[in-house]
Amino acid sequence: MNPPTSIKVIGIGPGGSDQVTHAAVAALNEVDVFLVADKGEVKSDLVTLRREICERWIDGDYRLIEVPDPERGPDAERNTTEYQAGVAGWHRARTEGYRELIAADPELTYGFLVWGDPAFYDSTLRIVDALAELMPIDSEVIPGISSIQLLAARHRVPLNRVGQPIHITTGRRLVEDFRDDLGDIVVMLDGHLACRELVGRGLEIFWGAYLGDPREVLVRGPLDDVIEELIDTRARLRDRHGWVMDTYLLRPQP
Structure with a gap:
């Protein structure tokens, strides 16, 4: 049986590279491939900021893959039930996109870079849990400054x-x-x-x-x-x- 794929969910602070903790820097340097949601041209600088953090704090080789983010829909126009259903569908689509990439090279260590701290209103941990239902996963969470x-x-x-x-x-x-x-x-x-x-x-x-x-x-x-x-x-x-x-x-x- 193959060993589980290692995934690190890394809190990188609210946006400034000087807000990255020592623990996060250590984790960054253990990752082979970072999976980053591509939310389109309007929010492309969010990807750029993640790249800048990697360039500043990582000494070795790594890859950063931009994964097209599924359409989420007009949250502001939905009631609570519609909103929760929309988010659930968005999570499923995200999970499947990440699963396909990870399954192609499951022996690598994958990283998700989370703004602030993964504990506060962020979907990454739920998606990692959903991935763990589909494939063997060994995950670690590194908290960040929120x-x-x-x-x-x-x-x-x-x-x-x-x-x-x-x-x-x-x-x-x-x-x-x-x-x-x-x-x-x-x-x-x-x-x-x-x-x-x-x-x-x-x-x-x-x-x-x-x-x-x-x-x-x-x-x-x-x-x-x-x-x-x-x-x-x-x-x-x-x-x-x-x-x-x-x-x-x-x-x-x-």
């Missing part, structure tokens, strides 16, 4: 108030789940700034886009006062770069 951590560092604040909880959610769930007793709220994957619907609730926002990247932009202040600036800033950045990766913290104003 955008959540870097957001707090950039604004020089703790994520929680004294003795209070932290709630981590998505823009899709923010308004539906919002309660005054949730504690401090970290919001990810919010393409439409759902926080605009919470104006008038006495909240302060700490927002950051392209964290760890030279394009980094920060905004903080009472949500009621800065929401229009945020809406304009996010739209301008999206027009300029073709995509925005942002995270924010909401908390009651002191």
